[in-house]
Amino acid sequence: MAERANIGILGASGYTGSELLRLLLRHPRIDIALLTADRRAGQTMRDVFPQFSPYALPRLVAIDDLDWPSTGVDLVFCALPHGTTQAVIDALLTAAPHVKVVDLSADFRLFDADAYARWYGHAHRAEALQREAVYGLVEVYREKIKGARLVANPGCYTTCAQLPLLPLIRAGAIAVDEIVIDAKSGVTGAGRAAKEANLFTEVSEGFHAYGVGHHRHMAELDQEFSKAAGRPVVPTFTPHLVPMNRGILSTIYVRGSAGQGAEELHAILVDAYADEPFVHVLPFGEMPQTRHVRGSNMTFIGVAKDRLAGRAIIGSALDNLVKGASGQAVQNMNLMLGYPETLGLEQVALFP
Numbered sequence: 001m002a003e004r005a006n007i008g009i010l011g012a013s014g015y016t017g018s019e020l021l022r023l024l025l026r027h028p029r030i031d032i033a034l035l036t037a038d039r040r041a042g043q044t045m046r047d048v049f050p051q052f053s054p055y056a057l058p059r060l061v062a063i064d065d066l067d068w069p070s071t072g073v074d075l076v077f078c079a080l081p082h083g084t085t086q087a088v089i090d091a092l093l094t095a096a097p098h099v100k101v102v103d104l105s106a107d108f109r110l111f112d113a114d115a116y117a118r119w120y121g122h123a124h125r126a127e128a129l130q131r132e133a134v135y136g137l138v139e140v141y142r143e144k145i146k147g148a149r150l151v152a153n154p155g156c157y158t159t160c161a162q163l164p165l166l167p168l169i170r171a172g173a174i175a176v177d178e179i180v181i182d183a184k185s186g187v188t189g190a191g192r193a194a195k196e197a198n199l200f201t202e203v204s205e206g207f208h209a210y211g212v213g214h215h216r217h218m219a220e221l222d223q224e225f226s227k228a229a230g231r232p233v234v235p236t237f238t239p240h241l242v243p244m245n246r247g248i249l250s251t252i253y254v255r256g257s258a259g260q261g262a263e264e265l266h267a268i269l270v271d272a273y274a275d276e277p278f279v280h281v282l283p284f285g286e287m288p289q290t291r292h293v294r295g296s297n298m299t300f301i302g303v304a305k306d307r308l309a310g311r312a313i314i315g316s317a318l319d320n321l322v323k324g325a326s327g328q329a330v331q332n333m334n335l336m337l338g339y340p341e342t343l344g345l346e347q348v349a350l351f352p
Contacts, residue, residue, distance in 0.1 A: 005337050006072050008034030010063060010088065011079035013048045015188050016104055019326035020077050021045065025055060027330070027344030033073050036063050063088060068095040075100040075337060077329055082106045086125040089150065093129065100336050101150045102329045108133035108152035109220050119219040136332045137162060138341070139276055145335045153332060156324025157183050157239055158220040160248045163279055164301045164316045167272035169228040173260045176225065179235035180253040185320055186244040203243045211239050246321055247290030252314040253306070262312035266303035277342050278323060278331070288317035295319060295350035297327035
């Protein structure tokens with residue numbers, strides 16, 4: 001374990017990059033050594049996000065101008081758009097194979113090359129690294145993450161759905177062919193790039209589904225649920241956009257198997273997460289709210305009875321920018337560098 005580590009953030013000018021920086025500035029063993037941007041190269045972080053004005057930070061640089069061995073970084077967070085990350089990480093690890101990487105794009109989350117090509121429309125451009133990457137859901141892959149060089153940070157929607165469902169699937173406690181996930185996210189989930197569909201007047205005073213029947217996070221859910229069940233699992237998943245800045249709330253409908261009722265499902269989750277620092281199972285019958293996890297690395301899970309016998313309703317809430325992205329990435333970083341897992345992530349939710 002290094003006493004201190006030099007960290008780089010690729011794509012620091014986006015919401016995910018700025019959230020990483022917010023968390024890392026209070027991490028006691030981290031030095032920010034490198035920040036990159038594309039359009040913003042040459043500027044300072046205070047030019048992009050004025051909240052960083054008080055802090056002495058490296059100037060934003062373009063990735064193409066970097067000589068990786070001379071950067072001195074120990075670990076890099078890659079917060080670049082999907083599809084662009086493969087070539088960047090391949091070049092980085094070829095030039096500086098000792099550097100560790102936490103990738104926050106979707107580029108290394110699928111371990112099957114054919115599945116990646118089917119969902120993303122092109123062959124993977126770094127298949128050797130795709131096979132090396134470890135899926136970064138800490139509560140499931142903690143031991144593998146500790147020894148990994150490349151970790152694929154899970155998606156925000158998938159984290160919110162997997163944490164409540166994976167223990168139940170592994171226990172054989174629910175009918176895996178009847179999982180329905182109704183998920184809602186704040187607008188920051190779409191990133192910071194200027195898009196007409198994300199303008200205030202386009203999203204305020206409204207609420208709508210998108211990616212219906214073919215959202216790319218489905219591939220991630222299929223992969224992890226099938227692995228847990230030991231057979232193919234294809235859940236129903238529909239995302240919705242809510243006119244709020246942060247947060248994801250998933251309402252999940254399941255049927256217990258082998259006589260398992262809602263109370264038994266709740267007990268399984270309480271036992272599974274009794275010692276987990278960032279997953280909290282509410283008392284039976286209570287449902288989580290996004291406002292109660294805002295700004296924190298927590299996931300709140302609730303279980304309630306459905307009025308139909310044998311069925312249960314599960315609620316899961318997290319902050320899409322923290323536990324759904326940057327916070328979970330810092331959690332992964334801590335494990336990869338041998339630091340205490342909770343270091344730099346102890347903040348309580350911001351409410352009201």
